[in-house]
Amino acid sequence: MKLVHKDISDKNGSGSVTLIPDEAEDMWHIYNLIAVNDSLRSTTIRKVQTESATGSTASNRVRTTLTLAVENIEFDTAASKLRVKGRNIVENPHVKMGAYHTIDLDINKKFTLAKGCWDVVALDRLDMACDAARSADVAAVIMHEGLAHICLLTPSMTVVRMRVEMNIPRKRKGSCSQHDKTLLKFYDNVMQGILRHVSFDVAKCVLVASPGFVKDQFCEHMFAQAIRNDVKVLIENKAKFLLVHASSGHKHALKEVLVNPSVMAKLSDTKATAEVKALDAFYAMLQNEPDRAFYGIGHVEAADSHNGIEVLLISDELFRSTDLATRRRYVALVESVKESGGDVRVFSSLHVSGEQLGKLSGVAAILRFPLPDIADLVDDDDDDDDDSDAGADKEK
The missing domain is CATH 2.30.30.870 (Pelota, domain A)
Incomplete structure (x- = not known):
């Protein structure tokens, strides 16, 4: 811009x-x-x-x-x-x-x-x-037999550019020609989607993820077709393709792809990966040291009042509130955490990680030190339903 x-x-x-x-x-x-x-x-x-x-x-x-x-x-x-x-x-x-x-x-x-x-x-x-250094430099193909999502990952959005869906007949004993024929047609459609929607001049990496060997079979077919039909853009950019495991071809599987160590190493400088790392660290803390991980505005504000927040995770959706007082409340929280030396991560609600944070009320925190009595510090007036759920989780 x-x-x-x-x-x-x-x-x-x-x-x-x-x-x-x-x-x-x-x-x-x-x-x-x-x-x-x-x-x-x-x-x-x-x-x-x-x-x-x-x-x-x-x-x-x-x-x-x-x-x-x-x-x-x-x-x-x-x-x-x-x-x-x-x-x-x-x-x-x-x-x-x-x-x-x-x-x-x-x-x-x-x-x-x-x-x-x-x-x-x-x-x-x-x-x-207005930062000229940023760019939409990651593409992803999340797939399983009969379903694929072609996505572009920018610093602020995960955009599904194309959904490919086909009914693949089951393999039958003695003859699987119809299954194989339909599957190859499905692969061809995904290949055309990549050529149409991925700009290899910008993309540093194209993730291809699936359960089992679907990704391997697809890439083998795609590059064989590229050589046969002299599709130079695929041949020249073959090194940019990275094959990783995913549990399904649905968009939400992208989160597990982004936490894959080989993917994180390849995309270490992207905002999307930084968000996933922060959310993954929060979940790990919630499981291992629950007194150092809280979510819901009431609990997070109480932790902030003790200068206890090391990392604040907050969704950009909260700053679009039409209620000025609500927006100011979240802005004040961000300013306070920064003043106390904490790290603030603003998640995009259009990223898969931002969608997950939204399910946790849109605001969460990793603390510097345990606050086991945090629930007693939160006034009933400040607690919303999400905060109550958070408290219930901690009691468990």
Whole structure:
């Protein structure tokens, strides 16, 4: 993402930035940056009615620049587009003050976003979005016989680009030609999906994962076909393919693939792997030293009040709350943990690891030292259902 202009006050954090998204992942960062009550300024198309001297009216579409007070944000992950709805707050010859309008944000479309306060989470997200060093450099094919998911792993998203599903006939004694024929057709479809959706100029690694020998049979067939049909892009990038075990061809199996030691060594510098490592460490701590692993906002805040948090795991979904007080609560937790020297890991809700963290209320912590009486430190008012579940787990 290109940062065209930045004007944020050091005193109260208010100000604006002008940005130009230049790839699909930037739209996800923008979705996390824009909040209700922010103001958004960009060009848009507005349908207006004009009246002629004779009294007849005509409807025309005009391009104009509007500034909206944001009321609603919708993100289409498939098309990588944002729709921002709000009321016009700056005089415009075509749109009345207070009139509703929806601005569509897309790749390469410049816009200006203004906030009353740019908190630490929003500023970190802005820095991450404008970091030129990041890239979507990992692809994954998770498969079993008859089912495959072709995914792209960016620093912020796990995007399923294609799902291949076919009914594979069972092998029968004496003749398995129909089974083999259908299976080869399935492999060909997966191969075409890889060629269509994986950019080998960007991808450093393509993970192929399956139970049993499906991955081996698929790759053997794919590279034989590549040599036979002179598919140079596959032949030249054969070294980028890494075969690993997975329990199934479903998307959720990607988590177990990412914790594979050979995969972690290959992808040691990616954010996706760092998230999986942190979540894996949390689960290990929860099993081995449960008094040093907590989840749920009430328990985590109580641990933070004792400066006990070593690693905070928090979902970016929590910062998109339409309730300002709720967002401020999570932002304050992040700031407090950072001030006490703790490590903060903000998980993307579009990664498989972020989805798992979401099932744990979206916030968890690994502590520096045990706090066995943490449940007594949490007020009933601060506990939600997830916190109660966490307490119940610890009693077990």
